[in-house]
Amino acid sequence: MRKALDLIYLAAGAMSALCILTICGLVTMQVIFNLITKLLGTQFAYTIPSYADFAGFLLAAASFLALAYTLKHEGHIRVTLFRDFLKGTLGRVVEIITLALAAVAAVYMTYAMIGHLHESISYGDVSTGIIPVPLWLPQSTLVIGLALFTLALVDDLVCTILGVSKSGHLDEIEEEHHNV
Amino acid sequence: MSELMMIIVLVGALFGMLAMGMWVGFALTLTGALGMFMFTSAPLGPILATTFWGHSHSWALAALPLFILMGEILLRSRLSEDMFSGLTPWLGKVPGKLLHVNILGCAIFAAVSGSSAATAATIGKMSVPELQKRGYPDRLILGTLAGSATLGLLIPPSIILIVYGVATEQSIARLFIAGILPGAMLVAMFAAFIAITALLKPEIFPKEELNFSIREKLSASKRLLPVIALIAGVIGSIYAGIASPTDAAAVGVVLSLVLAWSSGSLTWKMFREAVMNATITSCMIAFILAGAAFLTVSMGFTGIPRNLASWIDTFNLGPWALLAALTVFFIVLGCFLDGISVVVLTTAIIMPMIESVGIDPLWFGIYLVIVVEMSQITPPVGFNLFVIQGLTGQNIFKIAMAALPFFMLLLLAVVLITLFPQIVTALPGLMRG
Amino acid sequence: EDWDMPTPYPDKTFHTVNIQQFADEVREATNGELNIKLHTAGSLIKHGEIKNSVRNQIVPAGEFFLSLLANEDPAFGIDSLPLVAVSYQDAARLWEAQEPVITELLAKQRLKPLFSVPWPPQGLYTKKEIKTVDDLNGLKFRSYNANLEKFATMVGAAPTQVEAPDIPQAFATGQVEAMITSPSTGANSKAWDFLSHYTPINAWVPKNIVVVNMAAFNALDEETQAAVLEAAAAAEERGWNMSRREAEEKTQELADNGITIVEPSQELKDGLAKVGVELLEDWRANSTPAADKIIDAYYN
Ligand code: NA
C-alpha cells in the first residue's frame, strides 16, 4: 500500500518534470527557428503555432501534477516557528487539525475544478489561439493533480493519526525507478 | 460589518493558520474563501476554479520553472565553484569579500530574469552552500541574498513592470530603461553596506588568506569564462532579437547543460536530481501564486483594497504626504499580498490620485517596484523568504530579520528617488520623443 | 442590487470610460436599485476568462474582445478578418449583419449581448514607408491569429509570433518589422520609441462586446431591465462616436511624436483589396452556416 501510493506520487512528479522539459524543448525549438531566420533570411521563417499557449498549458500541468510529490518531499512552504514550541501530544493534535483542514480544502478544490472541467466539456470550450485546443485536455491535468494532492494529504493525515512514517520508501523507490 | 472588522477577521485568520503551520498556499486560499463566504454572495467554487485555471497557464510565468531548472543544473555543475574561485582573487581585498558575489550574482541574474523568486532560487542555490562552507556569517549570507534577489523586479526584464505598464498604459520599454539606474544604485548601496559592516566588524568574517598576484588573478579569471559565456548567451539571445525574455530562460537551460557537459559534471543522476528539484520548487511557487491569486480575487469581490485606497484619497494629501501615506499602505499590504497583486488591485484607484497631484506615472512605476521589492522580504507573505526557506530550511522570521537592513536600504532608495527623481527619469528622457 | 462587472482594459481606455458612463446612467435611472461596480484592467477576472465567468454566473456582466471567440464559431471573428470591413460605415453594416447571428449563438451559453463598440480601424506600423503590397515582402510580420498568419503569407511576409508585452523589444531587436494594430495601441505603447511609419490602411475594425447573463438579467424587474437596455443603446451609439474621435486623436498623437503618417496609395489599396478577396475565399472554405449568414447579409 505504502509503496503503491509512493509510486503514484512519483509517477505524477515525473510527468510534471516531463512537462517542464517539454516547455524547454518547445521554446528552444522556436529560438532555433528564430536563429535560422536571422541567419538565412525571412524566406526561412518557421514558427511553432500557438507555442506560447502550449507552454502555458504545460506549465499548468507541471504545477498541479507535482502537488502531491512536492508535499511528500516537504517542498511546500509552511511556517514552523510556533509549531516547534509545541512538543508531544499538543504538537500532534495541531498537526492533525492542520492536515485535516488542508485535506478538506483540497477536497473542495478538486470538487470545484471538476465542476469547471464539466462546464468546459459540456460547452466544448476551446483555446483562443491559432490552434484551437479543447480546454478539457489541459484542465483535466489540474483535476488529476488536485485529486492526487487530496490523496496525499489524507495519506499524511492517516499516517499522523496512526503514528507511522509518512513516506517510508520514497527515496528507495526513486533509486529503484531511476530510469523514469 | 465595518471595513476594519473585516480586515481584522481576515488578517487574524491568515495569521492563525500560518502560525499553526498551515502550508502558505492553503492559508491564502482558505483566507480568501473565508472572505468570500462571510462578506459576499459570490459563488465560491466556480471562482476558485476559474482563478486557479486562469492564473496557472500564463506564458510569462513559464520562464519561472526554466530559470529554476537552470539554477539547479548550475548548482550541480562545477560552474558555481568556478564563479567563486574566479571572483575570489578580485574581491579578496574588498571589505566583505565574497559576500559581494551574492549581490553581483543577483544583479547579473536579474538582467536575464523577470522575477525575484527565480533570482533568489538560482543565485541562492549556487552561493549559499559555498559561502557557508567558507565560514561567512549566516545572517549576512541570507540577508544579502534576500535583499539582492529583489533586484530581479527592478533590473529589466521585469514581470511586474510589464503588469504595471499594461495596467497604466505606460510604455514597457521606457519602464524597463527607467529601472536601470535605480537598479545600479541599489547594487552600490547593498555593496557599500557589506563593505561598511566588514570594516566595522572584521571579526565576524572568515580569515581567508587572499593575496594574489596579477598573474594568479588572470589565471583564476579564466574560470569565470563559462559564467560570462552563459550570461552573454542568455542576454545576447534577447538583444540579438531571436528570443523574448521568456524564450531566453530556455536558452539558459540549454547553455547550462552544455557547460555542465563540457566540464564533465553532467550525468544522468545529476540531471534527474536537477529536474526533480526544479519541479518541486516551481510547484511550491505555483501553489502559493495560485493561493495569492485567489485571495486577490476574493479581496476584489469584498472591495476591501479599493475602499482602503479610496479612504486614503479622502484626506486630499499633497504629493509628499500622499507618497508617505502610500508607502506605509503598500508596506502593510505587501506583508500579506504578493507584489503583482498589489499592483493589479490598487493601480486602478491610485493612479488618478497620483496624476492629480502631478506625479509622473513613469517615475511612480519605479517607486512602486521598489516598494513591492520591500514586500518580497517582509513576513508572513514574502516570496523571497519562502524561496530561501525552501533552500536553507531556516524559518522565515529569521530570514526576514537577516534581510531587515536591506529592507531599510530599499526604504532609503525610495527616499533618494523621491528627492532626486532624475535617477529614474534621466535615461528614458534620452529616448526619442 | 450590486453587480460586479469585470472589464479587460485600463480606466483611461475609451471603452472603459464608456462603460463607466453606462454604469452611472443605469444607477441614476434605477435610483440606485442596480449598482454596477466596474473591475477594470482584468483586476477581478482575466480577459480570457471573462466570457465564461459571465456564463457560469461568477459575475452577472462583463466586457471582452468579440473575436476572442473566433475559435468557437467564425461568426464571432468576422470583424477581425482583414480587409472585409475597411471603414466605420462598413463596420456598422457588418455589425448589423452580425448582431442577430451572434445573439443567437451567445444565447446557447445563456449570454445576452447588451452593446458592442469598435476599436479604431487597424493600421500598418513599420520602420520604412510602404508604397505597395510588394514592400511588405520579406518583412517579419507580427501575427497572433490564423487570419493574420495567412495575410502575412499571402503578401510574402514572414509571420512572427510576439506576445504583446514583448512588442517594443521585438521591434528594437529586429525580431519583428511590421504589425497591424489600432492607433490607440500604437500611441499607448509609445510606438515612436521603436518604429517610424504608420499607414492607416483600415484593415479591419474589431469590436468589444458587453454581455449580461440571461438569468441575472431576467431576475431584474421589468423597469430595471428597460433601464439597462436603454442605457446600453445609448452606450453603443456614444461608443461608436468615441471610437471615431479616438481614431483621430490617437493618429494625431502619433504624428505629434514624430511618426510619419503615410496615407495609403491607390496602388497599395488595390493590392490589399486583392489580398482581401483571396483571404475571404480562403476563410469561407472553413466557415459555418452562422458565419455564412453574416457574409451573405453583408454582401447582399
Ligand atoms: Na529582471
Ligand code: NA
Ligand atoms: Na511581504
